[in-house]
Amino acid sequence: xxxxxxxxxxxxxxxxxxxxxxxxxxxxxxxxxxxxxxxxxxxxxxxxxxxxxxxxxxxxxxxxxxxxxxxxxxxxxxxxxxxxxxxxxxxxxxxxxxxxxxxxxxxxxxxxxxxxxxxxxxxxxxxxxxxxxxxxxxxxxxxxxxxxxxxxxxxxxxxxxxxxxxxxxxxxxxxxxxxxxxxxxxxxxxxxxxxxxxxxxxxxxxxxxxxxxxxxxxxxxxxxxxxxxxxxxxxxxxxxxxxxxxxxxxxxxxxxxxxxxxxxxxxxxxxx
Numbered sequence: 001x002x003x004x005x006x007x008x009x010x011x012x013x014x015x016x017x018x019x020x021x022x023x024x025x026x027x028x029x030x031x032x033x034x035x036x037x038x039x040x041x042x043x044x045x046x047x048x049x050x051x052x053x054x055x056x057x058x059x060x061x062x063x064x065x066x067x068x069x070x071x072x073x074x075x076x077x078x079x080x081x082x083x084x085x086x087x088x089x090x091x092x093x094x095x096x097x098x099x100x101x102x103x104x105x106x107x108x109x110x111x112x113x114x115x116x117x118x119x120x121x122x123x124x125x126x127x128x129x130x131x132x133x134x135x136x137x138x139x140x141x142x143x144x145x146x147x148x149x150x151x152x153x154x155x156x157x158x159x160x161x162x163x164x165x166x167x168x169x170x171x172x173x174x175x176x177x178x179x180x181x182x183x184x185x186x187x188x189x190x191x192x193x194x195x196x197x198x199x200x201x202x203x204x205x206x207x208x209x210x211x212x213x214x215x216x217x218x219x220x221x222x223x224x225x226x227x228x229x230x231x232x233x234x235x236x237x238x239x240x241x242x243x244x245x246x247x248x249x250x251x252x253x254x255x256x257x258x259x260x261x262x263x264x265x266x267x268x269x270x271x272x
Contacts, residue, residue: 007035009060010042015053015210016203017046024061030068030121036099039125043102053210055106056202057129058113059122067120067143100153103128104225107218109209113202114138115195119177124153127188130221131209133202134180135195140188141177148253152241161228162187 007028009020019042021028021035030036039057046052059065103110103125110129118126119141126132126140142155150156151172159168163186170176180192193201209217244250 005038005042007031008038008042010045012052013203014207015051016206017042017049017052017055018203019043019055019057021057021059021065024059024063027061027063027066027117028059028122030065030125032099035065036121040099040102043099043106047106047108052108053214054109054111054206056111056113056199056206057125058199058202059115061116063117063119063122064112064114064138065119065122065125066117067122068147100124100128104154107221108214109206109212109217109221111202111206111209113198114140114180114189115198119143120151121153124151124155127158128154131205132189133198133205134183134189134192135198136180136192137195138180138183138189138192138198139177140180140183141175142172143175143177145173145175146253148247148250149244150237150241152237154237156237158228 005022007021007023009018009022011018011020019039021039023029023035028035043055046055109131112126112129112132113135114126114132115135115137117139119139120143123140123142142151142159144151151159156172159171162168163171167186171178178186178188180189183189184192190205191201
């Protein structure tokens with residue numbers, strides 16, 4: 001495993017691997033060529049390491065991850081609108097897509113410890129994990145519509161299966177943000193604990209999973225994932241997401257969003 005990383009900190013405690021998103025000033029953005037690429041490298045290394053039996057993913061500061069950093073979501077060398085099939089853009093698209101493939105195919109249990117903001121690509125990172133332990137400070141949202149995009153790392157397929165068509169439509173189309181207790185009520189997180197206890201509780205859960213029979217755990221995880229049937233529509237979701245980045249809708253919405261404060265209030269989802 002390459003060390004040191006720029007935007008994550010990787011360590012182990014016994015049989016549990018730890019990946020900490022470590023860019024707190026920017027609220028741990030899901031930048032493809034830095035953070036996501038480094039998480040991908042760390043997961044691949046943990047996957048090869050026979051002593052690691054489970055992994056905890058968490059974020060430093062006031063966010064697990066607030067999603068894509070609008071300043072780098074599209075590297076400066078890319079055109080701001082119009083089609084672009086240059087090698088640099090294709091490489092960026094590959095870097096973004098690779099982490100989701102790695103997460104989906106990872107053979108060991110993954111536990112997300114979520115405090116603070118968990119939005120957009122950050123939420124997709126969290127719900128790509130097998131279990132989510134949320135601190136009572138956690139706030140979730142599929143907020144891509146605010147920048148003229150759709151969720152395209154699983155949420156558009158995942159949410160309807162978890163919470164039903166109508167709730168999923170409302171959350172995605174209106175970019176709703178929900179608190180931890182609402183997420184628990186909808187079955188989107190496993191536990192809500194005091195924020196200060198989130199990481200330790202996630203480690204406890206991961207340690208317990210690490211003690212389970214590894215082959216049986218791997219097979220059970222694969223069957224549950226297949227039951228979600230995410231694979232069937234994953235390529236279409238990503239294709240729509242990449243296409244939208246070439247549209248005027250995206251350029252205009254992104255420009256407006258870049259001028260807003262990250263903590264600007266948004267409508268809260270109240271339904272059950």
